[in-house]
Amino acid sequence: MLNVNAAVSKTIFDERGMAPTYSVSESRELRVNGNYGLKQALVPESYRLQLVGADNAKVHSKYVSDVTAWDYQYVVEEGKYEGHDTKVAPKADPGAPNSLPAFAAAMDAYRKAQGNKRPRGQEEAGKSDSTLDAGTPGLLLTMDDVTKLPQHELVTQFKCIEGWSEIVHWGGVRLADFIAAYPPAKNAQGELPKYVYMETPNGDYYCGFNLKECMHPQSLLVTEMAGKPLTQWHGAPLRLHMPIKYGYKQIKSIGLIAYTDEMPDDYWTKLGYDWYAGL
Ligand SMILES: Nc1nc2c(c(=O)[nH]1)N[C@H]1C(S)=C(S)[C@@H](COP(=O)(O)O)O[C@H]1N2
Numbered sequence: 390m391l392n393v394n395a396a397v398s399k400t401i402f403d404e405r406g407m408a409p410t411y412s413v414s415e416s417r418e419l420r421v422n423g424n425y426g427l428k429q430a431l432v433p434e435s436y437r438l439q440l441v442g443a444d445n446a447k448v449h450s451k452y453v454s455d456v457t458a459w460d461y462q463y464v465v466e467e468g469k470y471e472g473h474d475t476k477v478a479p480k481a482d483p484g485a486p487n488s489l490p491a492f493a494a495a496m497d498a499y500r501k502a503q504g505n506k507r508p509r510g511q512e513e514a515g516k517s518d519s520t521l522d523a524g525t526p527g528l529l530l531t532m533d534d535v536t537k538l539p540q541h542e543l544v545t546q547f548k549c550i551e552g553w554s555e556i557v558h559w560g561g562v563r564l565a566d567f568i569a570a571y572p573p574a575k576n577a578q579g580e581l582p583k584y585v586y587m588e589t590p591n592g593d594y595y596c597g598f599n600l601k602e603c604m605h606p607q608s609l610l611v612t613e614m615a616g617k618p619l620t621q622w623h624g625a626p627l628r629l630h631m632p633i634k635y636g637y638k639q640i641k642s643i644g645l646i647a648y649t650d651e652m653p654d655d656y657w658t659k660l661g662y663d664w665y666a667g668l
C-alpha cells in the first residue's frame with residue numbers, strides 16, 4: 390500500500406511541487422526528536438564530509454583512497470559517560486569468565502579487530518545494508534568546502550510522521566548547488582546515478598533518496614536553525630532539510646553523501662516505514 394501511495398504521489402507531483410513558505414515571524418524553535426547517531430558529540434576539527442561517487446574525484450585535492458578510514462573524534466569517549474545508567478552492574482569477580490574485566494577485555498579485542506573504531510549500526514535498525522566497503526575511495530570535504538557555496542534561508546514547515554509539525558527558519562546551502570559543485574560520475578551506460586545515500590559519521594542513522602529529490606530547490610544542507618548554528622541534538626555541524634519529505638528523511642549529522650545506482654538502505658524503512666516518504 391505504501392508503494393502504491395508513493396507511485397500515485399510521484400505521478401501527480403513528481404518532485405516538482407514547492408512546499409509553502411512562511412515569514413520568519415511565524416517560525417518557532419524546533420523540538421528535538423530522535424538522537425540516533427548523535428549521542429556522542431563530534432570534535433568539530435575532526436569533522437569531514439565523506440563524498441563517494443563524484444566525477445573526476447581522483448584529481449581533486451581532497452581525494453583519498455579510502456574514505457572509510459577517516460577517524461571521527463568524539464568529545465566524550467565511550468565508557469567515560471558519568472550520567473545516569475539504569476544497568477545494574479554485577480559485583481566484579483576478576484576470576485569469573487563473565488566478570489566485568491573479562492567483558493571489558495573481550496570488548497577491547499572486538500574494537501581492536503575493527504581498527505579501534507566505534508562499531509557501526511548500534512541502534513534498533515542495526516547496520517545499514519549500504520555500508521561502504523573498506524577501501525572505498527572518495528573526497529574528504531571540510532565544512533568550509535560546504536559553506537563557501539551560496540547561502541540560502543528558507544522558512545518552511547517541518548512535518549514528523551508522528552503527527553506534529555512546526556514552521557522553522559533554516560539556513561544553509563542548497564543540496565542542488567552542492568551536487569553541481571561536486572557532480573556525480575556517470576555510470577557505464579553514460580547515465581547519472583539514480584540515488585543518493587547519506588549516513589551519520591558512525592553509521593547509526595541513514596537515509597536514501599532519489600537524485601531528483603536532492604536536486605529540488607528547497608532541499609537544503611542546513612548549518613543554522615533560527616539564525617543559530619545547529620546544536621548537537623539537531624545534527625551539528627550539517628543536517629538535511631527536505632520539506633517535500635517527512636522528518637525521518639531529514640538526517641541530522643551527515644557524515645557521508647554517496648551517489649549510487651543501487652537503491653540505498655534507510656533506517657526507518659528497515660523498521661516498516663515508507664522509503665519514499667513524500668509529502
Ligand atoms: N541522525 C538522526 N537524524 C534524524 C533522526 C535521528 O534519530 N537521528 N530522527 C529523524 C526524525 S524521525 C525526525 S522527526 C527529525 C527530527 O529533527 P529535529 O530533532 O531537528 O526536530 O530528525 C530526523 N533525523
Ligand SMILES: [Mo]
Nearest residue numbers: 549550636637
Ligand atoms: Mo519523525
